[in-house]
Amino acid sequence: MPVFHNIADAPAHVAPFSHAVEAGGWVQLTGQMPTVPGAPDAPLEGGIAAQTQQVMENLATVLRGVGLSLEDVVQCRCYLTEFERDYAAFNTTYKRFFPPDRLPARTTIGVTALALGALVEIDCLARRPEAAG
Template identity: 65%
Template sequence: MTDPLFHMIAGGPRPVAPFSHAVETDGLVFVTGQMPTDPEAPDAPLPEGIKAQTHRVIENLRIVLAGIGLSLEHIVMARIYLTDFYRDYDALNAIWMETFPEGRRPARTTVGVNGLALHALVEIDLVARRPDAGN
């Protein structure tokens, strides 16, 4: 077992709490839940609506993954948190299907919550795997 690597991504989203963008151990990468903030304007208002916020969160996940040499194709598990589950679930699923092709979609759990940091509508955390892990 290797010692964990704690990653903070230069130019990545500004953390909303004391955490690392990602922690890596034994080929697995645990990415902290990303918010719909703009890394280039972290104090700007959040995008309006679930579609815009979901796209921004996915872009932030891309930024974090790229910062450690990975991409969305390396995701094996995602957890999604929605503050208005019944209103936003279908819109989230539509974006998810556009983002991940059939046959390459990560395992996923989606839960409704009563609040998120910054009053966001959506947050996504994930687990990725290095392609050379275990070889």
């Protein structure tokens, strides 16, 4: 049976979803926006680097809430509204969150728009270490 997680310290929901859903040791995180936890109405700040930083911090918050970390991430899907303009700067910020020899599998997609006018959204799939063996 799936377990549906909602994390108190994570950003407020912007749609009907759970922050993460877990089944069989796999944990699928809902796409995170560059919103600040505890300030759901605050305007989105900065360009792609600042927004990517906040998204990655939000993913880390959700992972901590289920007892995992970014080290447990095996795959990310990234969505950029200004793909050609922001791709290089996005990569520079994104890669700081993972060791160079442990980068998750990844797909990055250019989209026409994201909720709240965000420039970036990222979802990910993590695996519990004890389930991987």
